[in-house]
């Protein structure tokens with residue numbers, strides 16, 4: 249539904265000039281951050297070159313940890329600090345600190361200092377980010393802040409491959425110079441640290457010249473709060489939870505490549521340039537994957553493609569751990585990035601559809617940070633303690649170090665998560681994956697052998713309490729009979745002999761406390777009986793079946809209302825009905841507050857549920873309809889009865905075989921109907 253205010257096309261959030269300047273500062277600062285990270289980890293690798301593999305692995309891990317810990321531990325503090333001081337000063341001071349600290353890294357040697365420097369830079373960055381949030385709330389109107397956050401994050405992530413690319417470029421140049429000029433001085437790490445310092449200075453200048461005094465607003469929730477909030481939102485929807493697990497799993501596997509990259513590249517004979525190339529390859533791969541993820545293999549179910557990409561990303565990471573060749577490792581890194589990108593964009597799109605347009609950006613960004621932290625810590629420790637090993641197979645020596653082990657373990661985890669995602673999120677269980685995939689590779693959608701389709705037509709009515717389904721399904725049955733069709737009008741629960749008994753159990757309000765699982769199974773039992781004894785025989789005779797409630801009621805009431813999750817309830821019902829799906833489902837949509845007031849009789853067991861139960865039911869019905877607009881017709885049940893009927897008739901006419909045209913309908917006359 250669109251409101252007039254929404255319908256007005258808004259200009260891009262970057263059209264707000266002061267925000268554009270802030271955004272530029274965010275991008276330049278982001279470039280500095282990424283450069284500092286790559287440079288400090290590369291320097292850590294170079295400094296510890298002679299100290300043995302375990303030390304090197306632990307020191308590089310230490311730098312990564314120093315980058316990630318402050319946000320998790322000190323995030324809320326920084327927000328509090330900036331809410332008390334002038335944000336512009338705070339940001340400029342943070343930039344000055346970052347500038348001084350990176351440059352000190354040039355002067356002070358020793359790997360302990362690199363770790364401390366990273367920690368200090370990150371603490372300053374926290375203050376900077378809190379200042380940025382305050383600035384954004386001063387510069388951007390409230391309804392545009394989500395857009396502002398999005399372009400900010402986009403810029404930040406886009407700076408990663410750019411920084412890595414610059415780093416690789418300079419590393420190449422330094423190598424050439426070192427070859428030409430014997431004893432050529434500074435290594436790439438040091439050169440890039442200077443560039444990072446310049447970025448911080450530029451950021452300070454950009455921020456300082458921003459003219460705005462009324463910035464303020466509440467600081468953003470901390471990483472841990474964002475995580476908890478995001479997870480709580482997902483709790484009601486199992487598919488969303490599984491998508492989160494898949495996305496985070498594939499992210500973890502690919503993070504390992506970055507975490508062990510410096511040490512592994514060193515073992516393979518590469519240096520700074522090789523490390524930066526691998527770093528760049530992950531991000532470029534992910535960008536390519538997320539750009540094409542929705543466009544490749546369009547005939548394959550997206551959920552299946554999601555699981556498959558996670559498995560393939562895992563297999564690529566495994567190959568990386570086993571193949572000792574720098575060029576191949578760089579190529580495989582790119583490929584694993586592509587698969588991770590595909591999984592992320594699909595996960596994102598499906599989650600957005602499942603959660604009514606809410607974008608889980610904050611949650612995923614926070615989760616990515618925490619997961620990266622964990623991955624880096626574990627990789628550094630395992631890699632460091634496992635150390636270097638050499639296996640001898642048939643007289644051939646094969647190096648198997650901590651990095652190899654960590655890559656393989658990550659790969660196995662990703663493959664397991666991928667297989668689980670594939671099984672648990674499958675939306676085409678009736679079609680074998682291999683057949684589906686082969687057809688999709690040929691650009692076709694595999695259609696199972698059409699089952700002998702019964703000649704009749706099945707129309708279901710769905711909606712909340714008092715929406716008017718019963719009234720409308722009766723009126724539609726009468727109208728269809730007038731059109732000359734043989735009509736079977738029926739309802740759930742309770743249209744068979746056994747069904748009547750089940751209905752009594754289900755709706756009698758003395759049966760309070762019936763377990764949600766038992767309730768689901770009883771509705772499914774009623775439905776199984778109904779399909780076998782009433783609906784299928786009618787369809788086989790060629791009748792029109794008009795049914796008041798069907799499977800979607802269970803998805804909405806038991807799946808969402810009772811929070812059992814739509815997937816399991818759908819599986820039970822798929823089994824109970826033998827997969828019988830209506831040709832058309834009419835959803836009569838009314839707010840529960842309106843529908844519940846319409847009934848005069850005393851409330852039954854389900855009607856007496858609280859309002860938020862009925863709200864969940866309604867939003868699940870709407871979500872189901874939104875997912876398959878071809879098969880659903882949503883009608884506003886608050887309109888008058890004749891109006892609702894007319895809209896339904898217009899829609900049903902479209903699917904009728906050989907309908908009487910609307911213009912001549914008045915002349916065909918109406919059979920006298922007995923109405924109650």
Ligand SMILES: Nc1ncnc2c1ncn2[C@@H]1O[C@H](COP(=O)(O)OP(=O)(O)O)[C@@H](O)[C@H]1O
Nearest residue numbers: 712713714715716717718719846885887888889
């Ligand atoms: N479009 C409508 N506007 C106002 N009242 C309606 C409308 N449609 C049905 N009603 C009334 O609302 C009550 C519930 O209708 P019913 O068809 O039994 O709904 P449901 O089967 O969805 O519970 C009935 O009293 C009916 O007369």
Ligand SMILES: Cc1cn([C@H]2C[C@H](O)[C@@H](COP(=O)(O)OP(=O)(O)O)O2)c(=O)[nH]c1=O
Nearest residue numbers: 712713714740741771797801802805854855
């Ligand atoms: C068919 C079905 C109904 N229900 C609930 C919804 C209704 O409250 C009740 C059916 O009662 P009914 O008297 O048929 O109500 P309505 O006129 O609203 O259709 O059973 C489920 O919870 N799950 C289901 O699968």
